[in-house]
Amino acid sequence: MRIDIVTIFPEFFDVLDISLLGKARQSGLIDLGVHNLRDHTHDRHRTVDDTPYGGGAGMVMKPEPWGEAFDAILDPATDDVATDDVATDDPATDDAATDDVAVDLPVVIFPSPAGEVFNQAMAKELALEKHLVFGCGRYEGIDQRVIDDTATKARVRMVSLGDYVLNGGEVAVMAMIEAIGRLIPGVVGNPASLVEESHENGLLEYPSYTKPASWRGREVPPVLLSGNHGAIAAWRHDQQVERTRRVRPDLLPAANSEE
Numbered sequence: 001m002r003i004d005i006v007t008i009f010p011e012f013f014d015v016l017d018i019s020l021l022g023k024a025r026q027s028g029l030i031d032l033g034v035h036n037l038r039d040h041t042h043d044r045h046r047t048v049d050d051t052p053y054g055g056g057a058g059m060v061m062k063p064e065p066w067g068e069a070f071d072a073i074l075d076p077a078t079d080d081v082a083t084d085d086v087a088t089d090d091p092a093t094d095d096a097a098t099d100d101v102a103v104d105l106p107v108v109i110f111p112s113p114a115g116e117v118f119n120q121a122m123a124k125e126l127a128l129e130k131h132l133v134f135g136c137g138r139y140e141g142i143d144q145r146v147i148d149d150t151a152t153k154a155r156v157r158m159v160s161l162g163d164y165v166l167n168g169g170e171v172a173v174m175a176m177i178e179a180i181g182r183l184i185p186g187v188v189g190n191p192a193s194l195v196e197e198s199h200e201n202g203l204l205e206y207p208s209y210t211k212p213a214s215w216r217g218r219e220v221p222p223v224l225l226s227g228n229h230g231a232i233a234a235w236r237h238d239q240q241v242e243r244t245r246r247v248r249p250d251l252l253p254a255a256n257s258e259e
């Protein structure tokens with residue numbers, strides 16, 4: 001998978017050189033490009049923002065630097081996806097061929113509090129893509145025309161990490177890259193460990209224990225020491241359901257959460 005990130009804080013992503021994702025980059029499973037938005041400015045102050053039309057507090061990110069950055073990343077000459085057609089919203093041109101090309105277009109993700117909420121299902125979906133591009137907005141956001149222009153040559157998604165406010169998209173992108181990257185085949189050493197995690201089967205994960213069997217007067221649940229794998233599996237599933245019902249009843253199908 002090719003991942004590109006556009007940001008005014010490229011050094012923020014230096015951490016992607018280490019740990020699991022660092023290994024995935026060294027092994028070629030992930031090819032990462034971090035781009036400084038200011039490299040696409042041409043004034044002495046390398047300006048990326050300006051006051052909002054219509055007034056209001058704060059600053060809006062100017063369209064020109066973004067347009068130039070995305071042109072460089074999405075340009076068919078440098079991108080390995082054949083994009084001779086361009087996906088359009090115009091029904092007259094929305095034929096099957098265009099739809100096929102649209103499926104192959106890169107996905108450009110703008111973290112935004114106004115986006116669809118990121119979850120494990122979206123992480124799985126995005127882990128199947130060939131090319132992801134993340135645009136890290138700051139200030140009061142990015143000029144809307146950048147999103148509209150990019151949508152003519154990529155599949156654009158506005159994505160929120162949750163209902164809270166961040167100063168910019170970098171933290172959100174870091175979380176999404178970790179959640180997506182670890183699902184790419186070969187990145188996690190033992191794929192079986194991906195199966196029994198929170199949200200993998202729609203439930204929160206069960207509590208875990210390791211040695212010693214007794215610690216500060218607290219014992220490991222005896223079933224886990226029984227060697228009875230059927231009983232252990234049943235206990236763990238019961239724990240998942242109980243924990244999900246207590247902490248995240250919204251994840252349970254309506255019937256279960258009323259029981």
Ligand SMILES: Nc1ccccc1-c1cnco1
Nearest residue numbers: 111113160161165166168169
């Ligand atoms: N608050 C923000 C400001 C800028 C870019 C993303 C966000 C965001 C993403 N998910 C929640 O908030």
